Amino acid sequence: MKRLVVILALAVLLGLGAYVISYGIARHTFCQMPDVSDSSSWLRQEFHLSDVQYAQVQKLEANYHPHCVEMCTQIMQSRSVLKNLILANGSMTPEIEVALQKDGVVQEQWRADMLRHFYEVSQAMPPEEGKRYLQIMQAQVIQPDMTSGEMATPH
Amino acid sequence: MSPEHDQQLKTLLREWQPETDLPPRFESEVWHRIALNEEKRSSWLNFDWLFQVTCQPRLAFAIVAIAVVLGTGLANWEAVRSYHHEMANSKSRYIHSVDPFANTLLTSNQ
Numbered sequence: 705m706k707r708l709v710v711i712l713a714l715a716v717l718l719g720l721g722a723y724v725i726s727y728g729i730a731r732h733t734f735c736q737m738p739d740v741s742d743s744s745s746w747l748r749q750e751f752h753l754s755d756v757q758y759a760q761v762q763k764l765e766a767n768y769h770p771h772c773v774e775m776c777t778q779i780m781q782s783r784s785v786l787k788n789l790i791l792a793n794g795s796m797t798p799e800i801e802v803a804l805q806k807d808g809v810v811q812e813q814w815r816a817d818m819l820r821h822f823y824e825v826s827q828a829m830p831p832e833e834g835k836r837y838l839q840i841m842q843a844q845v846i847q848p849d850m851t852s853g854e855m856a857t858p859h
Numbered sequence: 860m861s862p863e864h865d866q867q868l869k870t871l872l873r874e875w876q877p878e879t880d881l882p883p884r885f886e887s888e889v890w891h892r893i894a895l896n897e898e899k900r901s902s903w904l905n906f907d908w909l910f911q912v913t914c915q916p917r918l919a920f921a922i923v924a925i926a927v928v929l930g931t932g933l934a935n936w937e938a939v940r941s942y943h944h945e946m947a948n949s950k951s952r953y954i955h956s957v958d959p960f961a962n963t964l965l966t967s968n969q
Binding site: 707711712714715716718719720721722723724725726727730731735736737738740743744745746747749750765768769772773775776779811814818821822841844 | 914919922923925926927928929930931933934935937938939941942945946949950952953954955956957958959960961
């Protein structure tokens, strides 16, 4: 009985030890996690960027971010105006038509700017990885209502 | 005991027949009980096999080795699983940081 208890305890202890050590090694080697505080750290992991390439991408992201925030504000304002007009009128009016046109222009500008940024980022990557990046990101331009979870990731 | 007496005893035993009446199906009942007893002894639920295994050093070592292999395999599986989960979250964070429309959707849904 004593021998059985000792062997089972040893098996459990060594099994747990193996789990903890293997998990630690995996997380520090082939399963290294991207930095949660840095939104562009995903690019580094996913597209295997070198330090120089990553620095260049970070610079591009930093330059693009204020413009992205500005576009976000414009879209929200345009949507808000359109929504208020739709709810305030019972049928199509010239004001709604103008608001729809303005919303279309804002959307077009945003898509063009975003695509320009995607091209710039892809050019900072190795050619094959740049192509893969564009394959993933093009969905944001073509199907803007799709979020990342719904996109297919070609691998 | 002389060989002559021994021979006589053997002959006597061969001729002797018990006069007791055995209950019906006595023999089959006996075999049934023996079978039940053997089955119980070899059952996996009474853990006798575990006691027998731990008495053999090779098998005891195998138990410990299996535990280590299982621990390592489980850790790798869990690490890969959480890596993919974290990468998906990270990708989502990136897309929300570069796509104003995704940000607008996120804000309007809150």
